[in-house]
Amino acid sequence: MSAARVKCPTCGRSIEWSEVSPFRPFCSERCKLIDLGAWLSEQRGIPGETSPPDSGESPAPSADDVDSPPRAPK
Numbered sequence: 751m752s753a754a755r756v757k758c759p760t761c762g763r764s765i766e767w768s769e770v771s772p773f774r775p776f777c778s779e780r781c782k783l784i785d786l787g788a789w790l791s792e793q794r795g796i797p798g799e800t801s802p803p804d805s806g807e808s809p810a811p812s813a814d815d816v817d818s819p820p821r822a823p824k
């Protein structure tokens with residue numbers, strides 16, 4: 751039987767849709783990560799398009815505040 755062939759969405763390279771292509775539909779892990787990164791940047795990486803709900807100061811104290819010294823009031 752012949753395995754179906756698909757094109758890698760990232761680079762367009764034709765790969766075999768079978769166990770020999772563990773990263774299908776991508777040709778390699780690299781292309782998979784590239785496509786994933788592009789997708790994430792499209793979803794979240796749009797500056798100004800989707801602003802976080804907490805606009806202003808940081809909503810809650812976190813572990814980061816430990817390192818920063820307290821600001822002295824003027």
Ligand SMILES: [Zn+2]
Binds near residue numbers: 758761778
């Ligand atoms: Zn590829």
